[in-house]
Amino acid sequence: DVQLVQSGAEVKKPGESLKLSCKGSGYTFTSYWITWVRQMPGKGLEWMGIIYPGDSGTRYSPSFQGQVTISVDKSINTAYVQWSSLKASDTAVYYCARHRAGSTRPNDASDIWGQGTMVTVSS
């Protein structure tokens, strides 16, 4: 089965660092773009950024540029999103999602989604 499995829920304090993971299986990991999406409590979906595991090419939403870092480790089929200094406003569920088609073209919808990781930032 094709799937993305995300790391577990996190509870952090403001100012702490965090790295979330998203492990792909059942497909050629390096051939499919991975997107990260934020969903704040009771709110809609926000596109954070995207990475192509084949060459680690990355693009960020202007709203998230400089706030998070997206990376990948091809050797273990895992994508990451990380923060160096969390804020209370980072409290949300974070999803990773795989593009529908394996292609270097970034224009595509996401058909495989991770289960989501809940991040709570509170003092």
Next chain:
Amino acid sequence: EIVMTQSPATLSVSPGERATLSCRASQSASSNLAWYQQKPGQPPRLLIYGAFTRATGIPARFSGSGSGTEFTLTISSLQSEDSAIYYCQQYNIWPPYTFGQGTKLEIK
């Protein structure tokens, strides 16, 4: 950045009837438009891509139409399990590939 605006915010429809959800883009999204369904506590599920192509396993009662700046998701013969929030997303111009704010579909 393309702004996606969905209407209505909430829609209440009886079982067996048809629901029509709209999505408008602030500039052309061509046919690079997807629709997702999200139920509470679950990740989004891809319904439609390329504005009108159903994703794998999606029932034929879900259909998409439109191009450019105006798009529609139609759900014919509504069933109770269709109660969810529906999001459109453009993937024509990046970054970002923006989502609409969602339409909550309630089954009466």
